[in-house]
Amino acid sequence: MFQPYACHPEQSRGRLCPENYSTFRTPFQRDRDRIIHASAFRRLKHKTQVFVEHEGDYYRTRLTHTIEVAQVARTIANHLGLNTDLAEAVALAHDLGHPPFGHTGEDALHELMAPFGGFDHNAQALRIVTRLERHYADFDGLNLTWESLEGIAKHNGPVISDQGGSHTVARREDLPYALAEVDAAWDLELDSNASAEAQVAAVADDCAYNHHDLHDGLRAGLFDEEDLCELPVIGDCFAEVDRLYPGLDRSRRQHEALRRVFGVMVEDVIAVAQNRLAALQPQTVDDIRQMDGPIIRFSKPLYQNLKAIKRFLFTRMYRAPSVVVERTRVTTMVNGLFPYFMQNPEHLPDDWHPDIAHAARAGSDGDILLARVVLDYVAGMTDRFAIQEYHRLIDPEL
Numbered sequence: 209m210f211q212p213y214a215c216h217p218e219q220s221r222g223r224l225c226p227e228n229y230s231t232f233r234t235p236f237q238r239d240r241d242r243i244i245h246a247s248a249f250r251r252l253k254h255k256t257q258v259f260v261e262h263e264g265d266y267y268r269t270r271l272t273h274t275i276e277v278a279q280v281a282r283t284i285a286n287h288l289g290l291n292t293d294l295a296e297a298v299a300l301a302h303d304l305g306h307p308p309f310g311h312t313g314e315d316a317l318h319e320l321m322a323p324f325g326g327f328d329h330n331a332q333a334l335r336i337v338t339r340l341e342r343h344y345a346d347f348d349g350l351n352l353t354w355e356s357l358e359g360i361a362k363h364n365g366p367v368i369s370d371q372g373g374s375h376t377v378a379r380r381e382d383l384p385y386a387l388a389e390v391d392a393a394w395d396l397e398l399d400s401n402a403s404a405e406a407q408v409a410a411v412a413d414d415c416a417y418n419h420h421d422l423h424d425g426l427r428a429g430l431f432d433e434e435d436l437c438e439l440p441v442i443g444d445c446f447a448e449v450d451r452l453y454p455g456l457d458r459s460r461r462q463h464e465a466l467r468r469v470f471g472v473m474v475e476d477v478i479a480v481a482q483n484r485l486a487a488l489q490p491q492t493v494d495d496i497r498q499m500d501g502p503i504i505r506f507s508k509p510l511y512q513n514l515k516a517i518k519r520f521l522f523t524r525m526y527r528a529p530s531v532v533v534e535r536t537r538v539t540t541m542v543n544g545l546f547p548y549f550m551q552n553p554e555h556l557p558d559d560w561h562p563d564i565a566h567a568a569r570a571g572s573d574g575d576i577l578l579a580r581v582v583l584d585y586v587a588g589m590t591d592r593f594a595i596q597e598y599h600r601l602i603d604p605e606l
Contacts, residue, residue, distance in 0.1 A: 211289035213490040222355035225347040236293040254590035280412035297358035305332030307587040308594040309538040316542040324579035331386035360404030367398040400497040407504035409595040528574035541598040
C-alpha cells in the first residue's frame with residue numbers, strides 16, 4: 209500500500225506522446241520494462257566503473273552496478289511505502305548516459321565538448337531516453353512518463369539552484385543542452401526536489417558504489433583488510449565478523465564484513481527517512497518536492513564517515529598508479545576518436561548519416577550539431593568497442 213506522499217501511478221502526469229493505458233502494467237512498470245529492453249541498457253554490460261572492461265570478469269561493470277542499485281532502491285522504497293516500480297525505473301536509467309571508460313571518459317568528453325555545450329552524463333541519459341533510442345513507430349526515445357524523466361534529471365537534487373553544488377547551475381540558460389532540450393519540451397520543474405522515489409534511487413547509488421568499490425579494490429590488491437580496518441564503520445564491521453566467526457577464511461571474512469557495511473548504510477537511510485517523514489508529515493508527492501532539502505539521505509554522522517571512506521578510495525583506488533596509467537591511455541583514445549569523427553563524419557555508421565546531413569544543412573550551427581552527433585556516437589560506445597575503433601582507425605599500437 210502506497211503512502212500518500214508516494215508517486216501513485218494513476219496520478220501520473222502522463223507521457224509526452226499520449227498512449228493507451230496498459231491493461232496489465234502500470235505506467236511506471238512500462239517505463240521500467242522499456243529501459244531494460246533499451247539498446248543503451250544492454251551496452252552497460254561492457255562499460256566500466258573504475259577498471260577497464262578487459263581487466264577481469266570479477267569487477268563490476270555499469271550493468272552489474274545498475275542491477276545492484278535497482279535492488280537497493282526497491283528494498284528502501286518498499287519499506288517506506290513508496291512506489292517501488294518508479295524507484296526501480298529511475299535506478300535502472302541513472303547510468304545510461306555514461307560514456308566508455310567511466311568518469312575518465314566523461315571528463316575527456318566534457319573538455320572536448322566545451323565549445324559545443326559541454327557534456328553531462330545525467331543530461332545524456334535524458335537524451336538517450338527521449339531521442340536516441342529509435343525503435344518505436346510513434347516516437348523517438350522511450351516516451352517515459354514525466355515522473356521517470358523528472359527522476360533521471362533530478363535524482364541528485366534540484367538542477368537549478370543558487371546554493372551551488374556539482375550537479376546544479378544558477379540559471380536556466382546554463383543548463384546542459386541535452387537537459388535544456390527536454391525541459392523546453394516538457395517542464396521538469398528543475399528548481400525543486402525530485403520525488404521520494406528518485407531520491408531513493410540516488411541514495412541507493414551511493415550505497416552500491418561505496419560497497420562494491422571497496423570489494424573491487426580489495427580484489428585488485430590496491431589495499432588490504434588492515435587498511436580498511438582503520439576506517440570508520442568498516443573497522444567495526446570487521447571486528448564484529450572476527451568476534452562471531454573467529455578464524456574465518458579471508459574471502460568469507462571480507463564478504464561478511466562488507467555486507468555489514470552495506471547493511472549499515474541501508475538501515476541508516478531508512479531510519480532517517482522514517483524520522484523525517486514522521487516529523488514533517490508530507491501529504492502529497494508535491495510536498496516532498498517543495499521541502500527544504502531531500503527527505504531521503506544519510507544521517508549526518510554516517511555521512512561524515514562515508515566522506516572519510518570516499519577520501520580513502522580516491523587516493524588508494526581512483527588515483528592508484530595502475531589506474532592513473534590506464535586513465536591516461538583511455539583519455540588518449542577518447543581525445544583521438546572525437547576529432548577523428550569530427551573530421552571524417554562519413555565514417556560514422558550509415559544510420560547516423562541522416563543526422564550528419566541535418567547538421568550539414570544547419571548553416572552557422574552546423575559545427576555544433578555535428579559535434580553533438582559525434583558525441584552521441586562516441587558516448588554510446590562500450591569500452592571494448594572504443595578500444596577496437598581507436599586501434600582500427602588511429603593507432604593499432606596504443
